[in-house]
Amino acid sequence: MRIITLIILLFISLNAKYLDTKSCKECHEMIHYEHTNSMHHKSSLFKDELHRKIKEITTPDKYSCALCHIPAATNLRAIMDGTEQPNSKSKKQSDGVSCFYCHQITKVMITKHKNINFYSYKDGTKPTFFGNLNNVDSSDKHKSNSSNEIYKNSQVCMGCHGKKYNKHGVQICSAVDEKGKTSDCIGCHMPKFPGGTTKLNKRGREEYSSHEFLGIRDDVMVKKAVELKLKFIDKNSVELTIKNKMGHSIIMQPMRLKYVETTVERFGKIIWKNFDKYPIDDEEATFTRLFQDDKMNRVFPPFATDIKFDNNLKANSTKIITYKLPELIKGDIIKSQWISYVIRPALASSLKIMDKKMTKKYTGVSVKLEVK
Ligand code: HEC
Ligand code: HEC
Ligand code: HEC
Ligand code: HEC
Ligand code: HEC
Numbered sequence: 001m002r003i004i005t006l007i008i009l010l011f012i013s014l015n016a017k018y019l020d021t022k023s024c025k026e027c028h029e030m031i032h033y034e035h036t037n038s039m040h041h042k043s044s045l046f047k048d049e050l051h052r053k054i055k056e057i058t059t060p061d062k063y064s065c066a067l068c069h070i071p072a073a074t075n076l077r078a079i080m081d082g083t084e085q086p087n088s089k090s091k092k093q094s095d096g097v098s099c100f101y102c103h104q105i106t107k108v109m110i111t112k113h114k115n116i117n118f119y120s121y122k123d124g125t126k127p128t129f130f131g132n133l134n135n136v137d138s139s140d141k142h143k144s145n146s147s148n149e150i151y152k153n154s155q156v157c158m159g160c161h162g163k164k165y166n167k168h169g170v171q172i173c174s175a176v177d178e179k180g181k182t183s184d185c186i187g188c189h190m191p192k193f194p195g196g197t198t199k200l201n202k203r204g205r206e207e208y209s210s211h212e213f214l215g216i217r218d219d220v221m222v223k224k225a226v227e228l229k230l231k232f233i234d235k236n237s238v239e240l241t242i243k244n245k246m247g248h249s250i251i252m253q254p255m256r257l258k259y260v261e262t263t264v265e266r267f268g269k270i271i272w273k274n275f276d277k278y279p280i281d282d283e284e285a286t287f288t289r290l291f292q293d294d295k296m297n298r299v300f301p302p303f304a305t306d307i308k309f310d311n312n313l314k315a316n317s318t319k320i321i322t323y324k325l326p327e328l329i330k331g332d333i334i335k336s337q338w339i340s341y342v343i344r345p346a347l348a349s350s351l352k353i354m355d356k357k358m359t360k361k362y363t364g365v366s367v368k369l370e371v372k
Pocket of ligand 1: 051161163302
């Protein structure tokens with residue numbers, strides 16, 4: 001097993017000359033701007049406070065996370081097994097999931113516990129970047145190749161997002177859809193914006209693929225996560241339907257908390273709510289994943305031997321919850337609201353997270369029903 005890992009890591013090390021993210025700015029100004037504000041650029045432990053803190057608690061001496069969080073590192077293997085430590089002065093590391101790294105992936109290999117990114121071996125100095133442009137123009141900085149299917153069918157995302165299991169065989173995350181396939185990640189996460197691919201735009205292109213990779217930290221995206229519907233059943237019950245509209249499960253990253261808050265309002269006062277203090281008191285409407293060890297104590301994902309709590313909903317799937325309410329009268333308003341947090345608030349405060357984007361409450365879609 002170890003030998004196989006070793007061989008694979010040899011294959012994926014970068015052999016062509018590394019061009020750092022800043023060097024793309026000269027020509028791809030807009031894409032560079034978007035990318036440097038994205039979580040891909042901030043994926044390393046130098047730029048992501050949450051990632052760094054979880055790493056320090058769970059694996060203080062090793063940085064096995066490097067495989068996906070600083071994949072361009074030259075000494076990837078040594079950093080992963082702890083013989084060398086991450087270095088903030090190295091561009092290849094602080095660049096995180098860099099332009100160069102993503103655009104050199106030739107193939108994604110599906111293995112049991114995590115998928116693996118492959119590179120074609122190149123010893124030259126001028127790298128080839130894969131993409132999806134029709135009739136691509138030439139550039140003196142790099143070669144281009146638009147014939148790699150994985151940049152069209154989103155397979156390129158699956159090397160890192162595909163899945164992860166811990167050493168006890170417990171699944172930590174998975175981005176496959178309801179049929180176990182890869183959905184159109186690029187279609188939803190790289191929408192086309194007006195403008196050219198390069199500053200000069202010699203090909204006169206009218207749109208380019210955005211590189212913000214927005215997700216749970218964006219109010220507009222959070223509004224697209226689910227569809228909610230409310231329906232009267234009788235005088236004292238309603239039915240809430242939750243449909244996951246995304247191409248993956250509601251919960252992929254286990255630090256997240258997403259839930260529906262449902263209230264009944266009478267004369268401007270809330271007379272009923274689906275949970276008292278903590279959303280998890282309504283287990284059916286709370287989406288999160290908690291892990292436990294052999295003694296059934298709550299633990300961080302790397303130490304888990306089992307799942308403690310798992311309420312999740314696969315891509316395009318629907319869930320119906322029926323609520324018993326106090327007897328409804330004319331004028332009562334029933335309201336359901338989607339809410340999500342990058343980190344469960346209790347965990348965020350115990351980790352003393354300072355980044356506001358991580359502790360903020362994001363509100364998604366809401367629906368209302370009035371008793372006539
Ligand atoms: C197989 C690839 C892979 C490995 C290995 C990996 N991660 Fe990640 N990690 C990801 C991906 C992909 C995301 C984004 C997932 C999402 O947002 O749903 C992520 C996101 C995270 C986040 C959320 C960050 C944020 O700011 O929202 C944390 C925390 C995290 N990882 C911790 C770790 C730690 C700690 C390790 C090592 C012990 C690790 N990861 C190893 C792929 C990986
Ligand atoms: C000197 C200018 C220049 C620099 C610097 C540059 N590029 Fe390009 N790149 C181009 C041009 C020109 C094109 C073709 C644009 C077109 O056809 O509209 C291109 C196209 C691409 C494509 C599309 C390939 C395809 O087949 O679809 C990718 C991907 C790409 N560049 C990535 C990068 C990355 C990553 C960097 C930084 C490491 C970078 N470029 C730096 C000029 C440059
Ligand atoms: C080399 C590994 C790698 C590849 C390839 C990759 N990602 Fe990521 N992605 C990550 C990591 C790691 C994070 C989390 C960074 C963090 O939060 O610290 C992430 C974060 C994200 C996020 C942001 C989530 C948030 O917290 O807001 C989205 C959306 C995303 N990726 C989509 C994609 C899509 C779509 C593709 C394919 C075009 C892709 N990724 C390819 C590693 C990768
Ligand atoms: C039908 C549209 C759609 C498709 C297809 C899709 N996503 Fe998403 N994704 C979303 C929306 C909307 C969000 C933001 C809402 C949320 O995170 O709750 C999101 C969130 C994310 C996040 C952050 C989630 C979190 O909880 O941290 C990651 C990472 C991500 N997507 C990656 C991917 C990858 C990889 C694929 C392809 C396998 C993909 N997405 C396919 C719509 C889509
Ligand atoms: C997470 C992986 C990932 C990262 C990081 C990334 N790209 Fe891309 N890029 C893609 C994918 C996938 C496409 C194809 C999008 C499509 O077909 O709509 C693409 C398309 C492009 C294109 C072609 C333009 C177009 O409109 O399709 C250029 C140029 C490009 N990227 C440059 C860059 C530069 C420069 C950076 C860094 C500043 C960067 N990319 C970072 C995945 C990535």
